[in-house]
Amino acid sequence: MESxxxxxxxxxxxxxxxxxxxxxxxxxxxxGAFALPEILEAQRQAVAQGRKSAPARQVIVVFLQGGxxxxxxxxxxxxxxxxxxxxxxxxxxSVPGFEICEHMPRLAQRANxxxxxxxxxxxxxxxxxxxxxxxxxxxxxxxxxxxxxxNIKPSMGSIISKSLPANRAGLPAYVCVPDRGQLGDRVRYxxxxxxxxxHDPFESGPLPVNASAPFxxxxxxxxxxxxxxxxxxxxxxxLRGLDQLPRAIDASGAMAGVDEFNRQAIEMLAHDAxxxxxxxxxESVTARLRYGNSSFAQRLVLAxxxxxxxxxxxxxxxxxxxDWDTHTDNFKRMKQxxxxxxxxxxxxxxxxxxxRGLLETTLVAVFGEFGRTxxxxxxxxxxxxxxxxxxxxxxxxxxRGQVIGTSSxxxxxxxxxxxxxxxxxxxxxxxxxxxxxxxxxxxxxxxVPVLDGGVPxxxxx
Numbered sequence: 001m002e003s004x005x006x007x008x009x010x011x012x013x014x015x016x017x018x019x020x021x022x023x024x025x026x027x028x029x030x031x032g033a034f035a036l037p038e039i040l041e042a043q044r045q046a047v048a049q050g051r052k053s054a055p056a057r058q059v060i061v062v063f064l065q066g067g068x069x070x071x072x073x074x075x076x077x078x079x080x081x082x083x084x085x086x087x088x089x090x091x092x093x094s095v096p097g098f099e100i101c102e103h104m105p106r107l108a109q110r111a112n113x114x115x116x117x118x119x120x121x122x123x124x125x126x127x128x129x130x131x132x133x134x135x136x137x138x139x140x141x142x143x144x145x146x147x148x149x150x151n152i153k154p155s156m157g158s159i160i161s162k163s164l165p166a167n168r169a170g171l172p173a174y175v176c177v178p179d180r181g182q183l184g185d186r187v188r189y190x191x192x193x194x195x196x197x198x199h200d201p202f203e204s205g206p207l208p209v210n211a212s213a214p215f216x217x218x219x220x221x222x223x224x225x226x227x228x229x230x231x232x233x234x235x236x237x238x239l240r241g242l243d244q245l246p247r248a249i250d251a252s253g254a255m256a257g258v259d260e261f262n263r264q265a266i267e268m269l270a271h272d273a274x275x276x277x278x279x280x281x282x283e284s285v286t287a288r289l290r291y292g293n294s295s296f297a298q299r300l301v302l303a304x305x306x307x308x309x310x311x312x313x314x315x316x317x318x319x320x321x322x323d324w325d326t327h328t329d330n331f332k333r334m335k336q337x338x339x340x341x342x343x344x345x346x347x348x349x350x351x352x353x354x355x356r357g358l359l360e361t362t363l364v365a366v367f368g369e370f371g372r373t374x375x376x377x378x379x380x381x382x383x384x385x386x387x388x389x390x391x392x393x394x395x396x397x398x399x400r401g402q403v404i405g406t407s408s409x410x411x412x413x414x415x416x417x418x419x420x421x422x423x424x425x426x427x428x429x430x431x432x433x434x435x436x437x438x439x440x441x442x443x444x445x446x447x448v449p450v451l452d453g454g455v456p457x458x459x460x461x
Contacts (some may be wrong), residue, residue: 009415033059054399054433055359058307059160060314062300062346065131065182066324067389069382071335073101073410074390075118077374087331098403103339106347112401113350114364114394117461119405119414120392122370122421125384127322130369131182132189135315138277145186151193154440156425158192161199163434167310170274172202175306177299177316179203184321186408193440201315204278207298211288215280215298277309278302291348292341295320300345300451301329304352307362318342324368328379342366346392353395363396363428374411387413391424396431396444398460422454430456 071077076090076099090099093111100108100116107114124130126145138153154162180190180201190287192199205218276282280302291297296318303314310445328335346366353359388407394400399405405417425438429450436451 003116008336021074054431056363056395056428056431056433058310058312058314058358059157059363059365059396059428059432060300060303060307060316060349061156062303062316062318062342062349062364062366063134064324064342064366064368065317065319066322066326066368066370067127067130067370067372067384068324069326069334070390070407071372071374072330073104073339073413074116074392075407076101077409079409080104080374080410083376086376088335095401095403101209101339103335106343110347110350114392114400114405115398115402117393117404117419117424117457118407119388119417119421120367120391120421120424121388121414122386123302124297125370125386127183127325127384128187128189130384130386131187134266134367134369134421135189137422137454138451139190143187143403147184149187149188151191152447154195154199155190155195155201156428157190157315158199159429159440160196160313160432160434161192162195162440163438163450164432165235168273168311171277171309171311172274173312174199175204175311175314176200177204177302177306177314178206179317180315182317192313195440204302207295207302208280209295210293211291211298212285217275218278229386265309273309277305277311280305290352293343294345295339296341296346296421297348300349304349304358307358308356318345326372327377327381327383330372330376330381350394359395360397361395363398363431364392364394365424365428366381366392366423371411389458391419391421393424393427393460394425396428398427398431402459404457404459419457420454422451423457424454425451426454427456427460430461 015391025147041384050247071084072086072088076088077085079085079158089101089102091105091108092099095109095111098111098116100111122130124133126143128145128148129140132138132140132143132151132153135155137152137156140148142148142150155379157174159363166173176190179185180203181188182190190201203218205216243456280288280298282302283305287302289297299316299318301317306314323397324338326338344366350359351360353364368389370384371384373385374382377383388411405419406415407413408415429436433448436449436454438450439447440450442448
């Protein structure tokens with residue numbers, strides 16, 4: 001899609017020259033190549049050791065695909081000229097001196113339980129490249145809906161699936177609610193790529209349209225009529241016996257990935273806990289109404305159930321297509337639907353996690369792929385803007401009740417404490433016990449680090 005808003009970002013960061021710093025650089029290739037298996041195994045053991053002391057066990061990312069306007073949510077500018085400040089008024093919160101939009105009153109009351117970073121930025125105002133960046137930590141120049149519509153680096157959920165042991169046998173480590181697609185499924189940047197299909201996300205499928213509508217268990221959690229788990233397992237054993245030769249000559253390891261994928265599938269089918277975690281009908285209508293009476297609200301009810309069951313990483317698409325892409329009628333759309341739905345659902349999620357003793361071990365992040373232009377356009381909308389935007393982050397052992405960074409008076413650029421988006425991801429990885437310097441081998445056998453730069457945010461730790 002055509003990029004809008006800012007062009008060159010003056011805050012664009014330099015890429016880390018990982019290969020130039022590693023033992024696989026020119027001159028050390030032979031030694032590094034022989035040592036690589038040992039290096040990778042040592043890293044795997046380090047992750048397992050770090051996991052024991054990591055405060056976060058689960059992650060819920062509420063992804064506002066399309067791009068939330070920071071100036072109409074977390075970072076209002078009441079003193080700016082009319083063409084910048086927009087129509088909404090700020091209200092006080094439970095954090096002294098911190099004000100947010102009047103259409104988020106529930107979150108205002110709970111501001112002492114989360115953090116808002118108001119000076120976040122990255123380098124692209126393109127939907128496709130920015131979505132890839134926020135889900136993987138890597139830029140994807142010229143990403144588009146036709147020729148570059150699949151991610152080239154693993155998504156964060158897939159890296160977590162690969163790096164960390166499952167919290168509970170039989171559960172998928174990584175779930176997308178309701179599916180893994182973005183931009184109306186024209187791009188899919190939430191996959192595992194070279195980590196293998198075993199670390200692709202499990203999709204919940206469509207959720208009820210309101211709090212009283214029935215929920216249908218995902219079809220891939222049910223066996224066909226007349227097939228029990230033992231029979232299914234015998235079929236898989238037969239399949240393995242028939243294709244030992246392909247496995248023996250498969251240097252890429254793809255077959256091993258298929259084996260792991262099949263093992264996980266059998267575990268999910270064999271465990272009632274898996275079906276129970278996805279079964280939204282086990283929630284009372286009253287409990288579901290607490291989050292709201294929309295399909296988006298039901299997605300967060302399911303996300304809480306999955307975190308409670310032990311799913312490591314849940315990505316919630318809080319958008320059906322580009323619902324936050326408010327080029328036209330920004331204020332009407334935000335006031336009538338977007339902000340009230342987000343306010344109620346996220347507030348209920350925080351309350352529910354806290355009441356169940358889960359917030360301390362569950363990271364919750366709320367963000368879109370970028371912000372919106374500070375200046376209102378001729379259609380009463382705001383366009384794409386990646387120079388500065390806001391992110392909400394809480395739980396998982398983080399300090400809470402902080403507002404980090406400021407944007408300039410008209411909300412155009414970071415003014416104090418600039419935070420590159422990769423610092424958000426680095427903080428999340430840190431709380432989970434995953435080193436961002438860990439490397440995985442891509443399709444060509446080249447080592448690629450988990451994250452393309454970025455360090456944890458010390459104020460949150």
